[in-house]
Amino acid sequence: MTVLLIRNVRPLGGAAVDVLVAQGRIAALGPDLATPADALQEDGGGALLLPGLIEGHAHLDKTTWGGPWYRNAVGPTRMHRIDNERAWRSATGHDAAARSLALARAYLANGTTRMRSHADIDPDIGLAHLRATLRTAALLAPHLEIQVVAFPQSGVVRCPGVAELMDVALAEGAHVVGGIDPCQIDRDPVAQLDALFGLVEKHGKPLDIHLHEPGEMGAFSLDLILERTEALDLRGQVTISHGFCLGMIGATERDALLARMARMDVRIATTAPAASAVPPLAICHAAGVTVYGGNDGIRDSWTPYARPDMLDRAMHIGLRNALRRDDELDVALDCVTVSAAHGCGFADYGLVVGARADLVLVDAETTGQAIVATPVRRLVVAGGEIVARDGALLD
């Protein structure tokens, strides 16, 4: 495996150092490192050094990335989008394997080296999307580590057979149990949550549940989720994706829920959408709750927006939470780096000796500038190997 010495880079905008990479790990990090005989040398040119970026909430299997523009004429509700997607998939023969690979490669070119992606499971496609995403994960495994969530997009209780398909998916290698809106989509929160937590217990895998439900309805579902998390002692094993309700309910109720989440290390994955209430970042942090970022869908039948670029997502997190100061922009960066590693459970992370050598070089004066200018990734090292230069993959 390559021994790589990168000279003259500024970790998070700090003083310039050299980075030595060996055996896929950061072997040394400091000024004026000695050059091992077999080392490939790379001039960092004073670039800003970031750790590999982390996507905490993707839907690789849904994307049209690399294909023709999807003309969206979908109705206004979430149920319209769910039904439209199933019809569109079956009418067009959407190739989840090819598309997910194309999008994952674009993420990697932009310095994303770890990712959690939800893969649809429903009675129409069964395990096809899940297997397509697992295939993409296997193809990119040495460089981009992808956790695949067995995600019941169309519901569990209302779709007979989906719980059983999820059980098979988890046995086949899906990393995380998914879920969605136990009241609004499944209309039977106890039955859905009992099924999901049953899978969590059976497979010993974490839960990541989409919770779009607004206000008091969402708070009720969250309460039921926390009740089960507490009863089964699933500390650090549960993520609430979206959690819009935490930006809608009264402060007293919200703070009580956040305190319970902090106690059980229940995390929040946010896309920080501009048009919706969101969990307030500063208040979640003050309560001790980990918040990390994700793009959600990118150019699919749900949404035309978003980019496979976690610096861009950090910018949206900053915009949505009115982060202006440089110290605040570092909080946005944390959502797609350190907190995302903790939130998804990616080990050996960071710009420290012994961590997986996932390194991103950009031309920026400061971390804040890297977020708001989203400069082309000058160099991306993933798992110890150079995989991209100037925004393009090498292979």
Added chain:
Amino acid sequence: MTVLLIRNVRPLGGAAVDVLVAQGRIAALGPDLATPADALQEDGGGALLLPGLIEGHAHLDKTTWGGPWYRNAVGPTRMHRIDNERAWRSATGHDAAARSLALARAYLANGTTRMRSHADIDPDIGLAHLRATLRTAALLAPHLEIQVVAFPQSGVVRCPGVAELMDVALAEGAHVVGGIDPCQIDRDPVAQLDALFGLVEKHGKPLDIHLHEPGEMGAFSLDLILERTEALDLRGQVTISHGFCLGMIGATERDALLARMARMDVRIATTAPAASAVPPLAICHAAGVTVYGGNDGIRDSWTPYARPDMLDRAMHIGLRNALRRDDELDVALDCVTVSAAHGCGFADYGLVVGARADLVLVDAETTGQAIVATPVRRLVVAGGEIVARDGALLD
């Protein structure tokens, strides 16, 4: 002046046509145009053709664009930002002439051919920023048309001498009377508004007033503004910038204000900020009120965000208003094209024969894709001349 024939472009994504430009105007637009003897020919290669983009609310004089990164450590309120900016300007010798020119050129490279920019007037800098912006406007005049607003950033009533400076500015060529938060900043709404409307009457120039004031306070100020607009019969002469209150108050009160605005053709300029209430686009349109887009400040002591790119701003307008469908994305594009021309009073606009030849070519299948992908501007024609290729100005 150049005669230019652009072959094979798709206006707003429609069927391919040729465009003939002569005397700075669109002379013909249709399939298979004959080639005039003296014409410069340009192959459009099937690119999407957009009209010149319009920035409806900028602050060219404040930007640090092209300079070192501004490290923001400013306090949390608008008054903190106002006071910090004056202190920073005087401590650093901020060069509003050079910076405004650099930023305006970046706008032009991205296909912005018309713009309204607010220029600070206060007791510290007097007319220096206004004159700097007018100088930038004069330098770029053949290509980028800039309206300059005489903008009392620090207030009118609370800053003795500012009304008189604005009077001089308007005599010297400022195009628009500016204003800001009559209650919250000046704490004397009647005195401020009487001074501003006095300038409007004296100079026969339009008013564009920043109204950040929340909820009922903002609605009260808006009521006072509309009262004067109606009394002086200033139909089509008033813009409310921001107008956050319209996204905060009850529907009955909001709709009554919107009906009065529609009657007097009072426009709204929005930046569609993710972290603030905003005038709801679809409801404003249903009421017959023109809404157009602007970036507000770009990389200044107020904010690290934003780009001199009106397709990017259209994307943010789309995100903030939950516009997903392709027909909805066209509404976002309208905010930085047709509605902005109407809102700011830029004549001879659009992709029609006789209009000013301001043309933007991008590689995109549809207008929606142009907004969400913000592709490099392949060609920019401004005032009939090619000014930029592949994102870079030619001079």
